[in-house]
Amino acid sequence: KEIIYFETIDSTNDYAKKIAKKSSEGTIVISEEQTKGKGRMGRFWHSSKKDGIYMSIILKPDILPNDAPIITQIAGLSVVKALNKLNVDAKIKWPNDILINNKKVCGILTEMSIEIDRIDYIVLGIGINVKTLDFSEDIKNIATSILKEGYNLNRLDIITLVLDEFENLYLDYINTKNKQIIANMCKEYSALIGKDIYVIQFNDRKRAKCIDINKEGNLIVQYEDGSIKELISGEVSIRG
Ligand code: BTN
DSSP, rough: OOOOEEEEESSSHHHHHTTTTOOOTTEEEEEEEEEEOOOOGGBBBBOOOOTEEEEEEEEEOOOOOTHHHHHHHHHHHHHHEEEEETTTOOEEETTTTEETTTTEEEEEEEEEEETTTTEEEEEEEEEESSSOOOOOOOTTBBBBBBBTTTOOOHHHHHHHHHHHHHHHHHHHHHOOOOOOHHHHHHHTSSSSOOOOOEEEEETEEEEEEEEEETTTSSSEETTTOOOEEOBBBBBBBEEE
């Protein structure tokens, strides 16, 4: 498999998108730093030199575009399973943030190109804060790093384990198309199941209890009036 390494780049996702068409599945783009690291919803992803892991994987799965969110879930699971193997108590905040002590340590940005109802390619971007100690004012209450939480790990060990886990889970899913197995794992590693949270949609904020993650990867919550709802990722945001 091809690994493309940079000392510096604007964004590994942007670079991966440029080469995706001509690259084979499993090509990895990784950089020591990013000058324009991208987060979800147009946000900036702080990516300073040697502080973190910034990588993108090019994938060409033969699945329907509607099933693409499962790839993001598989990525989240790989990071959590890798960190747990290194004795780090990490959990998934649905749909795909990774938390340690309730603070975000890893984010995933999946970008996809579709051609007439089939997936042309997916660029799966994974950013992990490994050694960052100073976060900017706007995120310092919600962000953390592996080192800040007291674990002194080396980046290569994390990368190796994450990619191992990802390859196993991804190939299993592509071969079996079994979403239930993924959903069960998401539930097992979830930071939210059993917890009371706020569901935020448009200008509305409602208290709810998280009760399940279903086969489609949707979060099932129960509102205070007793009604049960299925939340679709991307349509709502969740606060503790
Ligand atoms: C998020 O907002 O939670 C997603 C953050 C994703 C960051 C990673 S770092 C590697 C890849 N390249 C980018 O520009 N972004 C992703």
